[in-house]
Amino acid sequence: MSLEQKQKVLAALAGGAERVFELQSNLTALRGLGPDNGGTGEQDKADYLENWLRSFGIDDIEHIDAPDERVPSGKRPNLIVRVPGKSEKTLWILGHMDVVPAGEESLWRTDPWTVTRDEDDPDLIYGRGVEDNQQAIVCGCMVAAALKEQGVTPDLSLGLIFVSDEETGNAYGIQHLLKEKPGFVKEGDLVMVPDSGSPDGSFIEVAEKGILWLRVTVQGQQCHASKPDDGRNALVGAAAMILGAAEVEKKFDARNDIFSPNRSTFTPSKHEANVPNVNTMPGREVFYIDCRVLPCYPLDDVLAAFRELGESVGRQYGVDVSVDIQTYAPASAPTPEDSGVVVALRKAVKEVLGVECWCGGVGGSTVAVSFRQLGIPAAVWAHIFENCHTPNEAARLSFAVGDAQVYASMLFSD
Ligand SMILES: [Zn+2]
Incomplete structure (x- = not known):
């Protein structure tokens, strides 16, 4: 029964490239630059995402906004979205809504704030934020919408966390959220931070310097x-x-x-x-x-x-x-390779992408550290080019579709 339900969701997601394009386009147009980067914050993006999710009947949306007088809305939005499964055990997918500035615009071949398809390869899109970190947000939304549209209740619950301020220190983002809502992630939950990865989808980041x-x-x-x-x-x-x-x-x-x-x-x-x-x-x-x-x-x-x-x-x-x-x-203890999230992710990547994963560490930093410091094993994984912050930031629609299918697969415990 569960297997059938899972296949139904994976099949629905398989045809989702145009939905990825729509979400990416609207998110990039709304920018989401923090005030330290000369922007007006992430509120427009948060409003758009909330409306989009509500249009699918997803109503469990909690706001843990951080006051910030420097932006017009007076706050930096942080959202927790829940889609219940059969068990309270939750797969969390975290994405950050803020992006970095376009940088030297003459180095871009397309307008950085208009998502544009490659002329020769329509699966390939360009725009600021399409990789870092909108793909994570888009994939989370895709899975949530597919569950609702297909009328499927997965084994695990799905939780989406959309935070602000990742690019400029996290004080108004994940740090604020974990301070206001300590313990919202329960022991045994699976925490995914899709903010680093590899072009073949094989790399699971479990440690940071x-x-x-x-x-x-x-x-x-x-x-x-x-x-x-x-x-x-x-x-x-x-x-x-x-x-x-x-x-x-x-x-x-x-x-x-x-x-x-x-x-x-x-x-x-x-x-x-x-x-x-x-x-x-x-x-x-x-x-x-x-x-x-x-x-x-x-x-x-x-x-x-x-x-x-x-x-x-x-x-x-x-x-x-x-x-x-x-x-x-300081570095935090690495996520063990035999932790629940790594085991489930490895299995799902193998099943969906046919790729064997390996675990390693990087010198960069993601919000996974904030969870690891609390003893919560978080895994960082995404199928991406690793071209964040560069001119002509690019992503593949098919990468996002595959990532969404991987997360969907993780929701079922067959
Ligand atoms: Zn990022």
Whole structure:
């Protein structure tokens, strides 16, 4: 009986490419840029999704919005949607509604805010957000709608979580939601965060490195560049710190093959503007180092190593170096490969896509960490190109259809 019901839902989803296109198009047009990214927030997207779901008779929609005066609606929406199954045990699918800005628009071949099909390949679509993270939201909606349309009650309950603010720190999103509704995920529930993945659908992300973003300030003394002896060149001090990052990396040289890359990484990245003209020797430099640290190292040890480097560079170049924390997110325990969610996902991917999955870790971060910190094993998986945040962000309609079928399959325990 259950098998028949499952086949009915999977068959209905198989013809869902146009519905994926419609959802993707409307979501991208509504943007969902957070105020830190110069936008007006995610409210329009949340309203659209709520109306869409209600049109299928899905009425169990809970709002856990976070107040935020910076956006016109005064709040950052977070939604929990429930579609009951035979058991209270719930498969949760989480998606974030916010996106990153288009970036340099001239690098886009199409309008970033209008979902456009590839001329030669109508299964391929372009638009900001189509991968990150609208595919997750779209697939969740597709499954919920298919259950209602087919009149099927699955074995497990389905829960959709749509959050704000993933791209700019999560304070108004998952962190707010977990603070306001602690324990809404019950032991034994399956938590899916489809916010990372691979083009062949085989990669299940079960671990993430610790993240430490450092702000390095080098203070020297500005002077005319023709008389460098009158000052202390902060840029040279900064250069020594930048090259020193590779030396710090050598101190933290453990390898863990679950991760790719398999080591801790210490990457100098953003640099703030210094002097506007060539003939001034800069007296102050500010740059950042993005550290992704294997779980075996405490982040405090990394911080201490960079501060030690700062002291030695300071002595050598006559500058003052301060190293401050900008982001501090320790690694959480990985999701075990034999946890319920990984076992069910692996089985469903094999069944639907015919693909054998493997588990690994990444240096990026998803909201799965927030669940893992609470001892809830969350799995990160999606069938995607991994081109989030790039110009010409792309996704396949067929990838979304397949992902939706995978989640639907997970709802049945045959
Ligand atoms: Zn994302």
